Amino acid sequence: MEVLKPVDLVGDKVVWLDTRYIPWKEVWKETTDYKEVARAIKDMEVRGAPAIGVAAAFGMALAALHYEGEDVEGLLRRLREAKEVLANTRPTAVNLFWALERVMKRAEEATRSGSAEAVREAVVEEARKIQQEDIESNVKxxxxxxxxxxxxxxxxxxxxxxxxxxxxxxxxxxxxxxxxxxxxxxxxxxxxxxxxxxxxxxxxxxxxxxxxxxxxxxxxxxxxxxxxxxxxxxxxxxxxxxxxxxxxxxxxxxxxxxxxxxxxxxxxxxxxxxxxxxxxxxxxxxxxxxxxxxxxxxxxxxxxxxxxxxxxxxxxxxxxxxxxxxxxxxxxxxxxxxxxxxxxxxxxxxx
Ligand SMILES: CSC[C@@H](O)[C@@H](O)C(=O)COP(=O)(O)O
Structure with a gap:
């Protein structure tokens, strides 16, 4: 049974299947910009409660990965901005807000290390964990x-x-x-x-x-x-x-x-x-x-x-x-x- 990952983090890009074209064609899109991930959620290119949670978490990962700078406070500010933009897409499915809270909390905890690199790693790790847990809970x-x-x-x-x-x-x-x-x-x-x-x-x-x-x-x-x-x-x-x-x-x-x-x-x-x-x-x-x-x-x-x-x-x-x-x-x-x-x-x- 072929199982698709409708949204994924590949290197420093988010890749997703634009579901608006299904069943006519499979159009895959990619971006390095968290704002584009927010747009894809709002326009329902990525849709479904758990999938938009995963997409939002990967949007946060993009905000962290593409923050040019080494100051932890600046990175946290960028993550808060990204969280706001990603939260302002669709209001009903709670998974979106749940995933954003989880990633933000993990980023805040990682600031204790004092390094922007450690915060970046923590954000990416948490986003991937959310995806993995969703796959596992589907099977269960x-x-x-x-x-x-x-x-x-x-x-x-x-x-x-x-x-x-x-x-x-x-x-x-x-x-x-x-x-x-x-x-x-x-x-x-x-x-x-x-x-x-x-x-x-x-x-x-x-x-x-x-x-x-x-x-x-x-x-x-x-x-x-x-x-x-x-x-x-x-x-x-x-x-x-x-x-x-x-x-x-x-x-x-x-x-x-x-x-x-x-x-x-x-x-x-x-x-x-x-x-x-x-x-x-x-x-x-x-x-x-x-x-x-x-x-x-x-x-x-x-x-x-x-x-x-x-x-x-x-x-x-x-x-x-x-x-x-x-x-x-x-x-x-x-x-x-x-x-x-x-x-x-x-x-x-x-x-
Ligand atoms: C598995 S998500 C819950 C679904 O039953 C359904 O309501 C859903 O996918 C949400 O629909 P959406 O297409 O994102 O508006």
């Missing part, structure tokens, strides 16, 4: 979650949670991949995920490459298929999970959860513990609003084609929030959390 979640999938299951997934959303194997797609590798004959139903079609473009592309049977549906078809008994389980990802069990994920998740509850379909969330945010409450959760033209037009690279009247007013929230009573369980690399989530998630975070 896959093994843990695959136990919940039975031979013959039809699994519905939403958005993209695979190699193009993480540092490697995938979160929900990692579970699906692991079940398939264990020999379970499963079938996946992928929602197209309007307006940017991450399901139709990215998830279908990844599953086809792996030879895992997949059927694509429009987002409007979920209720009908569930009412006909065509979906056995739902597995999808998360961008931020609160201790209450409320979680933000790609727009459309909430309606799938309501339908799953109504039809008695188990609904599983798969995310690393870095996606759990113990610090904020529901009122503080920021849902990203994106360019209205994303709804009026086709996704990139066909963005010149409008599907509606050009000046129609639109809503374009990129995420929605699903309440805990609709969630069967949350699968993390440290184990499975069952309701009540404020107890089970807390335990996993402490462990």
């Amino acid at each position: 979640m896959g093994k843990i979650g695959a136990k919940l999938i039975e031979d013959g299951d039809v699994v519905l997934t939403h958005c993209n949670t695979g190699s193009l959303a993480t540092a490697g194997y995938g979160t929900a797609l990692g579970v699906i991949r692991a079940a398939w590798e264990e020999g379970k004959r499963i079938e996946v139903i992928a929602t197209e995920t309007r307006p940017l079609d991450q399901g139709a473009r990215l998830t279908v592309w990844e599953l086809k490459r792996d030879g895992i049977p997949v059927k694509l549906i429009a987002d409007t078809m979920v209720g009908y298929l569930m009412s006909k008994g065509k979906v056995d389980k739902v597995f999808l990802g998360a961008d931020r999970i609160l201790l209450s069990g409320h979680f933000a994920n790609k727009i459309g998740t909430y309606q799938i959860a309501v339908l799953a509850k109504h039809h008695g379909v188990p609904f599983y969330v798969v995310a690393p513990t870095s996606t759990v945010d113990p610090k904020i409450t529901l009122d503080e959760l920021v849902i990203e609003e994106r360019d209205p033209d994303e709804v009026r037009r086709c996704p990139y690279p066909f963005e010149k084609v409008y599907v509606t009247v050009r000046d129609v007013e639109v809503y374009n929230p990129a995420f929605d929030v699903t309440p805990p009573e609709l969630v069967t369980a949350i699968i993390t690399e440290r184990g499975i959390a069952y309701p009540p989530f404020y107890v089970s998630l807390k335990k996993l975070l402490e462990g």
